[in-house]
Amino acid sequence: MAQVTFEEISASDFFYRNRDIAGFTNPTRAIFAAIRELVENSLDAAESLKIPPEIYVRLSFEGEASKETQIYKLRVEDNGCGVPPRHIPSAFGQVLFGSKYKLKQQRGTFGLGGKMAILYGQITTHQPATIISSTGTSHIYMYRLMIDIQRNRPIILDRKVLLNKEGWRGTIVEFSLEGDYLRAMPKILEYFKQTAMVNPYANLTFVDPKGRLYKFTRATTVMPDPPKETLPHPYGVDVELLQRLIQVTPYNNMLEFLKNHFHRVGEVTARKFLEFSGISPSKNPKKLSHEEIVRLMHMLKKFKEFLPPDASCLSPLGEELLRTGVLKELKPEFVAVHQRKPATYAGHPFIVEVAIAYGGEIPQKGGFLIYRFANRIPLLYDEASDVSVKVINDMNWRRYKVTPDMPIAIVVHVCSTKVPYKTVGKEFIADRPEVRREIANGLREVARQLQRFLTRREHVDRERKRLGIFSKYLPRIAEFSTKLAGRDKPPDIEKLLRSVRRFGAEGV
Amino acid sequence: MEPKEYKSSSIMERRKEVLASLQNFGLKIYEQIDRGYFPSIEMPSRSTENIYYDPKFRQFILGDKRVRRSARNIRHLKPFAQLVWTALFSYELTSQRKTSTLRDVYYSAQAYEMTFKDQQESNNIITDLETVLGFSREDFNIFPEERSAVFGDLTIRYTVPGYEGKTLNLTSHPDGVMIGPALTSAEFVKTSADKVIAIEKGGLFTRFIEENVHKKFNALLVLTAGQAPRATRHFIRRLNRELGLPVYIFTDGDPWGMHIAMVIISGSANAAHLRDLTTPDAKWSGVWATDIVKYKLPTDPLDEIDMKRLYELQKDPRYKEDPLWQREIKTFMKIKRKAEQEAFSRYGLTYIVDEYLPAKLEETK
Numbered sequence: 001m002a003q004v005t006f007e008e009i010s011a012s013d014f015f016y017r018n019r020d021i022a023g024f025t026n027p028t029r030a031i032f033a034a035i036r037e038l039v040e041n042s043l044d045a046a047e048s049l050k051i052p053p054e055i056y057v058r059l060s061f062e063g064e065a066s067k068e069t070q071i072y073k074l075r076v077e078d079n080g081c082g083v084p085p086r087h088i089p090s091a092f093g094q095v096l097f098g099s100k101y102k103l104k105q106q107r108g109t110f111g112l113g114g115k116m117a118i119l120y121g122q123i124t125t126h127q128p129a130t131i132i133s134s135t136g137t138s139h140i141y142m143y144r145l146m147i148d149i150q151r152n153r154p155i156i157l158d159r160k161v162l163l164n165k166e167g168w169r170g171t172i173v174e175f176s177l178e179g180d181y182l183r184a185m186p187k188i189l190e191y192f193k194q195t196a197m198v199n200p201y202a203n204l205t206f207v208d209p210k211g212r213l214y215k216f217t218r219a220t221t222v223m224p225d226p227p228k229e230t231l232p233h234p235y236g237v238d239v240e241l242l243q244r245l246i247q248v249t250p251y252n253n254m255l256e257f258l259k260n261h262f263h264r265v266g267e268v269t270a271r272k273f274l275e276f277s278g279i280s281p282s283k284n285p286k287k288l289s290h291e292e293i294v295r296l297m298h299m300l301k302k303f304k305e306f307l308p309p310d311a312s313c314l315s316p317l318g319e320e321l322l323r324t325g326v327l328k329e330l331k332p333e334f335v336a337v338h339q340r341k342p343a344t345y346a347g348h349p350f351i352v353e354v355a356i357a358y359g360g361e362i363p364q365k366g367g368f369l370i371y372r373f374a375n376r377i378p379l380l381y382d383e384a385s386d387v388s389v390k391v392i393n394d395m396n397w398r399r400y401k402v403t404p405d406m407p408i409a410i411v412v413h414v415c416s417t418k419v420p421y422k423t424v425g426k427e428f429i430a431d432r433p434e435v436r437r438e439i440a441n442g443l444r445e446v447a448r449q450l451q452r453f454l455t456r457r458e459h460v461d462r463e464r465k466r467l468g469i470f471s472k473y474l475p476r477i478a479e480f481s482t483k484l485a486g487r488d489k490p491p492d493i494e495k496l497l498r499s500v501r502r503f504g505a506e507g508v
Numbered sequence: 509m510e511p512k513e514y515k516s517s518s519i520m521e522r523r524k525e526v527l528a529s530l531q532n533f534g535l536k537i538y539e540q541i542d543r544g545y546f547p548s549i550e551m552p553s554r555s556t557e558n559i560y561y562d563p564k565f566r567q568f569i570l571g572d573k574r575v576r577r578s579a580r581n582i583r584h585l586k587p588f589a590q591l592v593w594t595a596l597f598s599y600e601l602t603s604q605r606k607t608s609t610l611r612d613v614y615y616s617a618q619a620y621e622m623t624f625k626d627q628q629e630s631n632n633i634i635t636d637l638e639t640v641l642g643f644s645r646e647d648f649n650i651f652p653e654e655r656s657a658v659f660g661d662l663t664i665r666y667t668v669p670g671y672e673g674k675t676l677n678l679t680s681h682p683d684g685v686m687i688g689p690a691l692t693s694a695e696f697v698k699t700s701a702d703k704v705i706a707i708e709k710g711g712l713f714t715r716f717i718e719e720n721v722h723k724k725f726n727a728l729l730v731l732t733a734g735q736a737p738r739a740t741r742h743f744i745r746r747l748n749r750e751l752g753l754p755v756y757i758f759t760d761g762d763p764w765g766m767h768i769a770m771v772i773i774s775g776s777a778n779a780a781h782l783r784d785l786t787t788p789d790a791k792w793s794g795v796w797a798t799d800i801v802k803y804k805l806p807t808d809p810l811d812e813i814d815m816k817r818l819y820e821l822q823k824d825p826r827y828k829e830d831p832l833w834q835r836e837i838k839t840f841m842k843i844k845r846k847a848e849q850e851a852f853s854r855y856g857l858t859y860i861v862d863e864y865l866p867a868k869l870e871e872t873k
Contacts, residue, residue: 470585484537
């Protein structure tokens with residue numbers, strides 16, 4: 001009789017076995033994903049203190065791994081908030097540990113990406129990672145660590161404490177990994193360019209394995225307001241979240257439980273809901289059976305009187321910063337930006353920001369250039385599946401005098417506490433009707449502005465051409481008629497030209 | 509300005525008139541600008557709905573509809589400048605007694621940075637100038653490519669530079685003398701001829717000279733070489749008006765030959781803005797449709813295009829002047845055949861001169 005063994009696998013073991021879902025599919029994707037995850041952590045770390053990010057990324061060649069792949073050393077430095085020394089080992093050596101479980105808009109969501117990168121580096125090169133960090137105190141802490149994959153625990157190989165004489169604050173992560181930089185290069189460079197576009201207040205520096213320097217300099221030091229943390233909205237909860245809340249709650253009756261753990265639920269709403277769902281206000285949440293929890297979730301979704309979530313937990317870029325970013329990276333002749341009012345889908349607040357840029361250095365390529373962002377992360381893969389692309393393709397652009405052969409770039413930024421990604425790879429946004437509507441309305445607004453610009457420019461062009469014709473032919477008519485009439489000096493045409501100009505100025 | 513009747517036989521007189529008219533045109537524009545107005549001009553409309561047949565003149569004329577070209581209008585500005593340039597260019601040609609072809613005009617404009625889009629555009633502007641001033645382009649010394657000729661006892665006196673006062677008898681060259689700018693501007697001195705015979709085709713023209721038609725019939729022979737150019741039509745008119753010679757026209761016996769005769773007699777719709785190009789008393793002497801029957805000429809069938817042309821001509825007002833035209837059109841339609849002038853050769857090379865010509869001259873006298 002065969003013996004079946006059941007073993008519990010750790011979180012890091014799980015991700016080790018399923019690294020595809022976190023974006024580390026192959027050596028090309030892996031090197032791109034590693035850079036992206038660490039840069040995003042660094043941006044978050046600087047933004048949490050509202051200081052303009054200063055990020056330095058260096059990828060250096062270490063040696064050949066196989067015919068197709070090489071070993072690289074990746075180093076990412078930032079000027080962010082730093083990690084308190086006691087959290088460093090867990091923060092970088094334990095999967096599913098991190099600061100990202102409360103609800104506010106952040107780039108990453110699971111606290112997974114950075115560690116996945118280090119984990120990937122470890123399994124491909126068997127080298128430890130080096131973490132250097134300071135929160136700006138008198139000391140700098142340096143750890144060399146590896147991850148015990150089966151037990152999901154950091155193994156500290158070395159620990160040093162240095163004096164922080166210059167008051168440095170930030171984090172440096174350095175580790176080796178296998179990858180294929182040559183293949184990944186176009187996406188990596190595109191990633192930096194687009195990141196610079198939606199983070200116009202950041203300085204990004206990238207040195208590639210060939211020693212080439214790519215520098216994206218900030219165009220402003222103005223930063224968006226950081227998002228506030230918020231409680232989950234009743235429409236957006238699931239059974240798992242309810243169970244977790246019940247586990248940690250200090251409250252022993254349903255009324256207080258609802259009032260204290262949910263977004264925009266006060267005394268009145270809580271009482272109304274309990275009446276609606278037939279749950280006693282004095283019931284102890286910890287005594288709810290599994291069936292009751294499931295029912296509670298359904299009732300929460302059914303109840304119509306919850307206030308919609310507010311958007312204070314969101315940190316959109318804002319029209320000015322978006323404009324700055326687009327002007328900085330695309331150098332267009334014209335740009336229109338628009339931020340939609342906050343909206344919600346399934347209890348999650350979201351804000352759509354769009355921009356349309358025309359002319360200048362934007363290439364003419366027989367179709368629009370589309371830049372997609374979610375929570376200020378560029379989305380570089382699976383463009384065709386993205387909701388923005390569907391909206392753009394469905395729009396009647398001719399109404400706005402826009403044709404695909406024009407040099408046009410379109411930027412769509414969706415920010416939300418929970419971006420509706422279609423897949424775990426987080427590369428494209430699902431087609432939710434609420435999201436689709438907001439994107440469409442935003443695009444219509446900027447398209448109208450572009451139309452006004454195009455119409456005005458056409459008018460100015462026409463006017464200039466008109467004046468050109470007058471100032472070309474009136475002098476000739478004067479000259480020829482003078483000769484024909486046998487006069488010595490031509491008649492004064494200035495008065496006629498002036499009248500044409502005055503007449504012309506009205507039209508512009 | 510209205511089209512001018514030909515007032516003087518003197519070529520010099522006419523040139524003075526042309527120059528004054530061009531100068532006056534420039535002056536009018538100059539003064540409008542000088543007074544602070546956008547210059548504008550008015551001229552009769554040449555659109556088809558403004559072209560009428562005038563039984564009195566026995567030619568097409570322009571109606572009362574007029575068009576205005578103003579330099580204030582952006583769309584008129586370029587053609588306006590081109591028109592003034594063309595007037596200046598014509599003035600220089602005429603006063604310096606130089607001639608130019610339509611093609612020359614097109615290229616000359618480029619020297620003045622007044623480009624024409626194509627030859628058609630420059631031809632149109634020249635026609636505009638004709639319409640505004642009422643003179644034809646030959647008066648401005650602008651000629652199309654020439655190919656027609658004249659032969660016979662007529663002495664002319666040149667007025668072109670280098671030949672002023674020189675005389676020439678038009679029998680002096682057996683191929684005939686080309687009706688070009690020099691001949692067009694020459695004065696008539698004397699002639700012993702008492703009629704003009706216009707011939708459509710070069711072959712027959714040469715045959716007539718060889719057969720001494722000019723002597724036997726006391727005639728000046730004019731080769732139209734197909735549809736007669738304007739200069740030739742004007743020349744025939746002068747022979748008719750100044751020398752009082754009757755004009756007989758011989759063409760092929762088909763709708764196209766018939767129309768060559770008609771344009772010499774009554775002019776074309778394209779030249780409705782001009783006078784002095786018609787010879788209303790000229791006669792179409794053959795080859796008629798009835799001649800084809802009467803002389804039993806070898807024929808070709810009339811094709812579809814020929815028939816279509818006949819139906820058009822049947823309705824044309826010029827063809828309603830004289831019952832002869834309608835009779836011949838009907839005969840063509842009935843026999844559905846056509847014959848060339850050369851068809852008479854079936855009766856021998858001289859038959860046309862010995863038999864046909866005297867009969868027809870008598871018949872259409």
